[in-house]
Amino acid sequence: MPEVDIDTILRTGEKFVDEIEVLVIVFEDLLLEQREMAIAAVSEYAGTSIYIRTVTDGKVGVSTTSDPTRWKNCLAASTAAGKLTEPIVGWRGLPGPADLPAVSEPFDPNLSIDPDTAASLLAQMNEGASVHSEARVVTGGVSLSKGSSVLANSHGIRYERRMTSISLSLDAIADSSTGYEYDTAPFLDRIDPVMIGERTTFWATASRNGVAVPTERRAVVLSEHVVDSLILDLFAKAVNGRNVMTGKSIYSDKLDEAVADASLSIADVPMDPAGNSMRRFDTEGTPSTHCEIIGDGVLSSYLYDCKTAGQAGATSTGHALRNARGETCISPHCLRLSGDVTGVTEDPCVFVREVIGAGTTNPLTGEFSVEVANAFLMEDGEFVTPVKKAMIAGNVFDILKNLGGISAETKTFDGAIAPKMRIPEMQIIG
Numbered sequence: 001m002p003e004v005d006i007d008t009i010l011r012t013g014e015k016f017v018d019e020i021e022v023l024v025i026v027f028e029d030l031l032l033e034q035r036e037m038a039i040a041a042v043s044e045y046a047g048t049s050i051y052i053r054t055v056t057d058g059k060v061g062v063s064t065t066s067d068p069t070r071w072k073n074c075l076a077a078s079t080a081a082g083k084l085t086e087p088i089v090g091w092r093g094l095p096g097p098a099d100l101p102a103v104s105e106p107f108d109p110n111l112s113i114d115p116d117t118a119a120s121l122l123a124q125m126n127e128g129a130s131v132h133s134e135a136r137v138v139t140g141g142v143s144l145s146k147g148s149s150v151l152a153n154s155h156g157i158r159y160e161r162r163m164t165s166i167s168l169s170l171d172a173i174a175d176s177s178t179g180y181e182y183d184t185a186p187f188l189d190r191i192d193p194v195m196i197g198e199r200t201t202f203w204a205t206a207s208r209n210g211v212a213v214p215t216e217r218r219a220v221v222l223s224e225h226v227v228d229s230l231i232l233d234l235f236a237k238a239v240n241g242r243n244v245m246t247g248k249s250i251y252s253d254k255l256d257e258a259v260a261d262a263s264l265s266i267a268d269v270p271m272d273p274a275g276n277s278m279r280r281f282d283t284e285g286t287p288s289t290h291c292e293i294i295g296d297g298v299l300s301s302y303l304y305d306c307k308t309a310g311q312a313g314a315t316s317t318g319h320a321l322r323n324a325r326g327e328t329c330i331s332p333h334c335l336r337l338s339g340d341v342t343g344v345t346e347d348p349c350v351f352v353r354e355v356i357g358a359g360t361t362n363p364l365t366g367e368f369s370v371e372v373a374n375a376f377l378m379e380d381g382e383f384v385t386p387v388k389k390a391m392i393a394g395n396v397f398d399i400l401k402n403l404g405g406i407s408a409e410t411k412t413f414d415g416a417i418a419p420k421m422r423i424p425e426m427q428i429i430g
Contacts, residue, residue: 128197
């Protein structure tokens with residue numbers, strides 16, 4: 001693979017544009033897929049991606065290539081694209097060098113991206129799955145990746161980052177009940193493949209012979225998975241500076257107002273050592289810092305990249321990430337919740353492990369109606385009876401205003417460290 005001469009790209013670009021930014025990512029990935037109990041496919045990828053962003057008179061152009069020898073074409077395409085765009089109102093320029101916080105990288109030097117490593121992890125998941133022999137493994141997957149990136153711009157930034165990722169998933173069926181478990185982490189010693197396998201077949205076997213529940217309002221406990229996929233996903237959209245400015249957020253014009261339970265605080269902690277991000281800077285080169293979004297129920301910040309910060313007359317909060325086309329999007333790195341920690345499952349409740357249809361939630365109003373999966377009636381912290389097919393309905397933003405506590409135990413996801421969450425009253429549709 002040809003080396004990428006970033007300095008040459010910058011010097012060449014500076015002849016034609018006001019500002020230029022280059023992001024180079026070198027990666028190797030491996031994906032192993034299992035069907036039933038046999039390996040169905042092994043896919044390996046490796047390459048280099050170059051993202052070039054140019055700015056002239058506030059007009060931004062972006063282009064990307066996976067062929068390092070074609071960087072000149074990529075630069076020309078970015079420059080041409082910029083001429084076709086409208087100037088960004090309030091554009092203040094790309095960031096310059098800054099002191100970055102000291103933090104470990106999300107990089108495991110002991111991770112080997114090879115089929116033997118993936119096969120070993122898969123075998124350990126299957127071993128764990130065998131604990132509940134009435135369930136049958138249907139599919140499984142192991143994804144391993146390793147990469148590095150260099151971000152540089154014409155203002156003197158040159159930041160480097162290394163990252164690894166291990167993702168495991170398994171699903172199983174017992175009679176007509178299904179179970180699913182997954183985990184992802186930057187370090188091998190944070191992954192427990194045996195546990196993932198055991199939990200997968202546990203959910204499948206324990207969910208059999210469910211009982212019908214009446215349509216009523218009652219206490220519900222959402223698992224960490226549901227808090228991440230339903231609650232925090234929509235919350236992140238609501239505090240996205242772009243959505244706020246365009247009126248697509250319920251939190252528009254709500255800064256310094258109470259928007260959540262007074263016990264609740266939500267912060268983005270990019271460098272949390274328990275998270276998967278451990279990010280010192282975003283993909284524009286803005287340093288990543290602890291950002292309190294809600295403090296004691298009061299909305300204190302939106303999330304911005306350079307573009308939206310300029311348009312809003314604010315300062316970038318360091319939340320720019322790059323999509324596949326090289327364009328920046330806004331996203332939290334590692335959301336953390338704090339509040340009243342209680343034994344959320346000690347009192348009677350319906351425990352909801354997963355939901356189906358989280359993506360159908362109304363992003364503006366927060367209204368949702370989703371099907372539950374692997375749900376149980378609980379008492380004294382124990383599963384009593386599985387719940388037959390049912391739905392829950394409510395409003396994400398109302399949930400944040402009326403919490404019954406969060407759990408001490410948490411689970412780490414790619415964009416959050418989420419606890420369980422108790423809702424004193426939620427509509428259940430039996």
